[in-house]
Amino acid sequence: QVQLVESGGGVVQPGRSLRLSCAASGFTFNSYAMYWVRQAPGKGLEWVAVISYDGSNEFYADSVKGRFTISRDNSKNTVYLQMNSLSAEATAMYYCARDQGWLQVRWYIDLWGRGTLVTVAS
Amino acid sequence: QSALSQPRSVSGSPGQSVTISCTGPSSDGGGYNYVSWYQQHPGKAPKLIIFNVSERPSGVPDRFSGSKSANTASLTISGLQTEDEADYYCCSYAGSNGVVFGGGTKLTVL
Secondary structure: OOOEEEEEOOEOOOOOOOEEEEEEOOOHHOOOOOOEEEOOOOOEEEEEEEEEEOOOOOEOOOOOOOOOOOEEEEOOOOOEEEEOOOOOOEEEEEEEEEOOOOOOOOOOOOEEEOOOOEOOOO | OOOOOOOOOEOOOOOOEEEEEEEEOOOOOOOOOOOEEEEEEEOOOOEEEEOOOOOOOOOOOOEEEEEEOOOOEEEEEEEOOOHHHHHEEEEEOHHHOOEEOOEEEEEEEO
């Protein structure tokens, strides 16, 4: 079935790094752009990053630029989010999500994972 | 602070209609036509209910409709049902700023 399954969340100390993974199944992964979107506890949605279907282009929110890196391995149907120099403000549920467009970015998110929780605390 | 402004809450009774507004930048950089809306129930992942301002994905009831006038997009839910009680987020492509979400609106069905 069509799904996205995130993993890699947990409790991490401030200043440390964490890598999230998102395994896709049930669709042609290498034809879709992918997103990471986060949601702090009790707060709204915040776009984090997007990567094109072939990995040739990446875009980041200003709040994470220079510290977070999105990447993908189309041979493994997996997208990643490397998060460095973490601070408490990064505490959130991190959702992996798929763009609606086939071989193009349409800027609409039509498939979401269940999320993985990241807590930054000492 | 979100670049898309939504009311924090709206409410309505079963069977009624409610409209949630989403006000974008006053100067349209050309990206505020890529408007979508998401529904999120507590503890669940968001769900796409409107894309391209007014289109509905398959499976979304036609009680949900979207529109846009100038720099304000709107989501209208007609024939309110108890299961419509959720948070609703508007979203838009924001050019060099990537993607931006509204702050979210909590819909209460009285």
